[in-house]
Amino acid sequence: METHYPFTLPPLPFAYDALAPELDEKTMHFHHDKHFAAYVDNLNKLLSDRPEYQGWSLEKLCQDWPELPEDIRQGVRNNAGGVYNHDLYFKTLAPTPATAPDGELEGAVIREFGDLTKLKAAMKAAALGQFGSGWAWLVSDCDGKLSIQKTPNQDTPLPLCPLLCCDVWEHAYYLQYQNRRADYFDAWWLLVDWPQLSRTYGDFLARRPRCPHP
Numbered sequence: 360m361e362t363h364y365p366f367t368l369p370p371l372p373f374a375y376d377a378l379a380p381e382l383d384e385k386t387m388h389f390h391h392d393k394h395f396a397a398y399v400d401n402l403n404k405l406l407s408d409r410p411e412y413q414g415w416s417l418e419k420l421c422q423d424w425p426e427l428p429e430d431i432r433q434g435v436r437n438n439a440g441g442v443y444n445h446d447l448y449f450k451t452l453a454p455t456p457a458t459a460p461d462g463e464l465e466g467a468v469i470r471e472f473g474d475l476t477k478l479k480a481a482m483k484a485a486a487l488g489q490f491g492s493g494w495a496w497l498v499s500d501c502d503g504k505l506s507i508q509k510t511p512n513q514d515t516p517l518p519l520c521p522l523l524c525c526d527v528w529e530h531a532y533y534l535q536y537q538n539r540r541a542d543y544f545d546a547w548w549l550l551v552d553w554p555q556l557s558r559t560y561g562d563f564l565a566r567r568p569r570c571p572h573p
């Protein structure tokens with residue numbers, strides 16, 4: 360993903376049918392090529408004649424949208440969030456993932472949740488408890504402490520460091536699971552790319568960013 364405007368749609372990092380049967384080919388086509396693409400296109404349109412904001416990073420757009428002029432403020436909030444969230448969503452899934460975290464993430468999961476089953480239960484409760492459209496998240500704070508969050512619409516949990524997100528918009532699952540969000544969550548969970556998350560978490564700890572919320 361580009362660091363700033365113009366943004367382009369990253370290709371799906373695996374074949375469209377690679378996540379079946381948990382997430383089928385039709386769902387992947389619509390979700391990536393239609394929904395994700397629309398957020399990218401809409402964000403570029405909103406910024407196309409606003410050179411003063413074209414240098415803003417995607418993360419800055421997601422966090423500092425309240426500073427934008429009113430005519431693009433809500434649009435940028437929705438569409439920058441849509442780009443950020445979907446980029447992470449597709450990047451953290453894999454066709455044949457390992458079933459558990461390793462390295463520092465493994466220790467952090469045990470420390471904060473007890474075990475992976477309890478982490479899953481907490482994240483599933485967030486996913487099912489998000490009224491309407493939104494996201495459930497596994498995030499780290501600046502000290503490496505993990506927590507589960509949920510956000511409405513396309514809001515992000517930034518500046519917390521997002522490790523994993525479950526899209527609970529109906530467009531993520533309705534073609535295949537209709538209203539059965541819990542079944543979708545259980546299937547999605549089987550696709551989580553734990554080695555990738557473990558690397559992301561290790562890199563995040565190594566960078567030790569300044570804590571935004573002391």
Ligand code: MN3
Nearest residue numbers: 394526528531
């Ligand atoms: Mn989506």
